[in-house]
Amino acid sequence: MNAPHTPLTLSVDEIGGRLHDPAVIDVRTPGEYASGHLPGALNIPLDRIRHALPEIRGAAERGDVLLVCASGARSERAGRLLAEQGVRTATLAGGTTAWAAAGHDLERPAACDTRSGWSMERQVRLTAGSLVLAGIVLGLLVHPAFQLLSAGIAAGLVFSALTDTCGMAAVLGRLPHNRPADLDAILTALRAR
Structure with missing residues (x-):
């Protein structure tokens, strides 16, 4: 090396x-x-x-x-x-x-040679928003502990902004529709x- x-x-x-x-x-x-x-x-x-x-x-x-x-x-x-x-x-x-x-x-x-026409930023916004909404709805309808999901996503977004990294984007990037x-x-x- x-x-x-x-x-x-x-x-x-x-x-x-x-x-x-x-x-x-x-x-x-x-x-x-x-x-x-x-x-x-x-x-x-x-x-x-x-x-x-x-x-x-x-x-x-x-x-x-x-x-x-x-x-x-x-x-x-x-x-x-x-x-x-x-x-x-x-x-x-x-x-x-x-x-x-x-x-x-x-x-x-x-012609896009990928199976996803959405930018990673758009995918992250959709996923984060969906998880926050799910945490709120489940917290109201099922059990208040589900609101921790929303809090966790919010904390992750703050960490992402402070460090200029995005763990959610790293995970989403591994999905089949985000592969070359x-x-x-x-x-x-x-x-x-």
Whole structure:
């Protein structure tokens, strides 16, 4: 194994016109990726990074690898994980949100290759809202202890905001409808870069 590297964080301005140079890996869920991604980005969700390690290592040996997510938090986590394995990467500060805010275009595939057309944020809002509502209704109709469900979800949302992480998104990201339609094809494309 190679020595660990410190992942670089690059601004939108530093990426600028060099976007065609690095292999761009979007670590969001397929639904988020389909809602808009950097031109040429390949979708390898964060929880599949270890599975794709040989291909990412090979891409890093051939050139630069840029990791991207919505805000930069998940791509930084992916960068640290890859750095522990001796793979040199960079992340885009502010992610696709910063990219779009700077006036750059996002690609949106005409036909979504994922089984979920909902963004992860929308899925989390639906799940959290449903669980809070269920806790309230069950607490009123069945037993007051069910209100602890609503309190637990509220605490989780506060923790999520404070840490810029989301355990619910991590769980939802593992569901079949949030999996890439063909991860093997994505890894083959990464090998070709």
